[in-house]
Amino acid sequence: MLDGEPLVRWHWLGDHLGYLAGLTGDHAVIALVPVLIGLLLAVPLGLACTRWPRLYQPLAAVFNVVYALPSLAVFVVLIPYTGLATRETVMVPLTFYALAVLLPTTVDGLRAVPEPVRQAATAMGYGPWHRLAAVELPAAVPYLIAGLRVAAVSSISLAAVGALIGRGGLGYLFVDGFQRTFPTPILAGIVLVALLALVCDLLLVAARRLLAPWATGVAR
Amino acid sequence: MNWFGWLHDFFADPAHRSGPDSILDRVLEHLAFSAEALVLAALLAVPLGLLIGYTGRGLFLVTALTGIARALPTLGLVTLAVLLAGVGDTAVLLPLTALAAPPLLVATAEGIRGTDPDVRDAARGIGLTHPQTLFQVCLPAALPTLLAGARTAAVQVIATATVAAYVGLGGLGRYVIDGLATRDFPTTVGGALLVVLLAVAVQLLFALLIRYATPRGARTAHVDEPAGSPALSKESI
Numbered sequence: 001m002l003d004g005e006p007l008v009r010w011h012w013l014g015d016h017l018g019y020l021a022g023l024t025g026d027h028a029v030i031a032l033v034p035v036l037i038g039l040l041l042a043v044p045l046g047l048a049c050t051r052w053p054r055l056y057q058p059l060a061a062v063f064n065v066v067y068a069l070p071s072l073a074v075f076v077v078l079i080p081y082t083g084l085a086t087r088e089t090v091m092v093p094l095t096f097y098a099l100a101v102l103l104p105t106t107v108d109g110l111r112a113v114p115e116p117v118r119q120a121a122t123a124m125g126y127g128p129w130h131r132l133a134a135v136e137l138p139a140a141v142p143y144l145i146a147g148l149r150v151a152a153v154s155s156i157s158l159a160a161v162g163a164l165i166g167r168g169g170l171g172y173l174f175v176d177g178f179q180r181t182f183p184t185p186i187l188a189g190i191v192l193v194a195l196l197a198l199v200c201d202l203l204l205v206a207a208r209r210l211l212a213p214w215a216t217g218v219a220r
Numbered sequence: 221m222n223w224f225g226w227l228h229d230f231f232a233d234p235a236h237r238s239g240p241d242s243i244l245d246r247v248l249e250h251l252a253f254s255a256e257a258l259v260l261a262a263l264l265a266v267p268l269g270l271l272i273g274y275t276g277r278g279l280f281l282v283t284a285l286t287g288i289a290r291a292l293p294t295l296g297l298v299t300l301a302v303l304l305a306g307v308g309d310t311a312v313l314l315p316l317t318a319l320a321a322p323p324l325l326v327a328t329a330e331g332i333r334g335t336d337p338d339v340r341d342a343a344r345g346i347g348l349t350h351p352q353t354l355f356q357v358c359l360p361a362a363l364p365t366l367l368a369g370a371r372t373a374a375v376q377v378i379a380t381a382t383v384a385a386y387v388g389l390g391g392l393g394r395y396v397i398d399g400l401a402t403r404d405f406p407t408t409v410g411g412a413l414l415v416v417l418l419a420v421a422v423q424l425l426f427a428l429l430i431r432y433a434t435p436r437g438a439r440t441a442h443v444d445e446p447a448g449s450p451a452l453s454k455e456s457i
Contacts, residue, residue, distance in 0.1 A: 076411075156291065
């Protein structure tokens with residue numbers, strides 16, 4: 001209970017702008033670098049899955065389970081290898097969560113090219129690599145971005161849990177506010193996490209408009 | 221770095237074998253609390269999802285709610301709830317329910333909406349009323365999708381309940397949080413391992429339920445709906 005403590009002390013926010021900005025930056029790195037690495041891994045893995053379709057079922061099943069593992073438990077299990085309160089302990093699991101979201105969307109995207117289009121590209125003299133770069137990957141972009149939106153937003157909210165093992169960017173505000181029975185940092189943290197997620201989401205929507213203008217009606 | 225030693229210490233500890241801190245009690249606490257949140261969320265989300273899915277109105281609300289729910293940090297909601305409502309299980313139940321409801325809502329609405337329109341028309345054509353069409357035709361067809369949503373919600377609740385040990389909730393998160401606080405590594409790792417096992421067991425349970433709820437003829441067509449990310453609803457592509 002708060003015992004007369006106001007929900008928001010505005011002057012605390014004013015006094016800590018630099019501090020909040022620093023935590024937000026740290027949070028963005030911890031949450032978003034794993035999404036980028038996840039993307040870099042998802043594309044070749046997705047290509048392998050479309051090339052050898054039998055690979056996909058077992059991989060999808062494994063990542064389905066990985067996605068369901070509670071983040072705090074995974075952070076803790078990694079501590080002996082990557083250390084307490086290090087960025088890596090939080091970033092390694094986040095990479096796997098991102099990959100779990102991105103692999104199926106990549107595969108769906110790569111499969112979205114209609115067979116006649118593929119054959120037309122081949123008939124026009126495109127080799128496999130040229131076809132991949134000019135036809136298949138562009139066609140997958142709307143799917144990739146839909147996946148990235150989910151992965152980025154989830155990663156941003158999950159990264160805050162890292163505060164419980166000492167490295168969670170904005171999540172530190174929750175631990176700090178709770179320990180001092182001081183709701184202002186907690187509310188600031190919730191708002192900043194949601195804002196960071198919103199900004200990423202809008203950037204990804206803008207990227208889709210730019211990279212795949214034809215898909216505006218298809219992928220919302 | 222000795223997993224065998226840590227796990228041996230954890231499982232051999234007499235306090236973890238009987239009494240209030242025993243593994244069995246912690247598992248049951250975790251399950252009971254998660255089930256409570258899940259049932260509450262279902263009571264809220266399923267009727268609303270049925271209505272939205274059947275009428276097709278308010279689908280934008282569903283999409284918006286899921287997006288917001290995904291962006292909110294669970295640890296922030298849990299700590300704020302306890303500061304506002306006081307230490308206790310009820311305070312934690314609120315954010316847990318709020319986080320479990322959106323996946324259930326989306327799955328119900330999408331499942332109902334995904335029923336073949338021809339089938340619906342046929343049901344109306346042979347004289348079924350709207351409620352009959354919804355409950356006897358659309359709902360059975362939507363059941364696998366609904367259960368997939370329940371699985372996502374369950375997994376989310378189990379993870380959040382672990383985090384909520386930080387604000388005093390019982391369950392397996394106690395081992396993780398208490399172990400971290402006292403630098404008692406065997407307890408932390410043992411607890412984390414049990415949480416992972418619990419999450420996997422619940423996943424398997426739901427996979428079985430989904431299989432059971434899918435008509436036999438449709439099983440081979442999309443076996444346990446493996447393709448497609450667990451987090452990504454059809455709506456978002």
